[in-house]
Amino acid sequence: MIVIFDLDGTLLNTIDDLGYACNYALEQTGYPTFSIEEYPAKVGNGINNLIRRALPETERTEENILRVRAHFVPYYNAHNCDLTRPYKGIPELLATLKAQGHLLAVASNKYQAATEKIVEHFFPGLFDVVFGEREGIERKPNPQIVYDIFSKLSPLNAKRSSLYIGDSLVDRDTAQNAHVPFVACSWGFVPRETLLRAGVTHIIDSPEEVINELKQY
Numbered sequence: 059m060i061v062i063f064d065l066d067g068t069l070l071n072t073i074d075d076l077g078y079a080c081n082y083a084l085e086q087t088g089y090p091t092f093s094i095e096e097y098p099a100k101v102g103n104g105i106n107n108l109i110r111r112a113l114p115e116t117e118r119t120e121e122n123i124l125r126v127r128a129h130f131v132p133y134y135n136a137h138n139c140d141l142t143r144p145y146k147g148i149p150e151l152l153a154t155l156k157a158q159g160h161l162l163a164v165a166s167n168k169y170q171a172a173t174e175k176i177v178e179h180f181f182p183g184l185f186d187v188v189f190g191e192r193e194g195i196e197r198k199p200n201p202q203i204v205y206d207i208f209s210k211l212s213p214l215n216a217k218r219s220s221l222y223i224g225d226s227l228v229d230r231d232t233a234q235n236a237h238v239p240f241v242a243c244s245w246g247f248v249p250r251e252t253l254l255r256a257g258v259t260h261i262i263d264s265p266e267e268v269i270n271e272l273k274q275y
Contacts, residue, residue, distance in 0.1 A: 221271065
């Protein structure tokens, strides 16, 4: 089976490094900053959208977003593993899935270079394919990232032997758009109550539950 994981908020708690990088970039460009606790509500759709949400409403032009991004990316590249950590139970889960012969993939809206670096740093050799935001390809919830994973791994009947695990409504929509079963995790950036209000009913509360989920497919 192909098991597709979102990255931020699903495999890794990246919020501190994202928040500090965004605050640094905002400071460099003369904009107000935020507490780290405010950042979970701003992430989930790629770096440009994170910056857009962090900017004052009257300043959310593409020019300003790119100006802030120019400071964000170098800082984040240098510091994206400083405070980021796997969620409890994730390393053990991935090792178990790999030992059972499953194919593992990452589907992230984080830009590709950072996605590759972080995955290799925390989970060396465990993932068969790692895709982030790539130039010319629409980000999630567009399903192209999932189709590219299938194309890369090219197993028989890929869609019928796959499971997508993520913490956000963007992940839910991506899985639905790709016609792949979806399971939401409650330990990430989106509270369980928010997922439930949005109609998500298939929610797990610990990485260990993934093993039982796979038995259903």
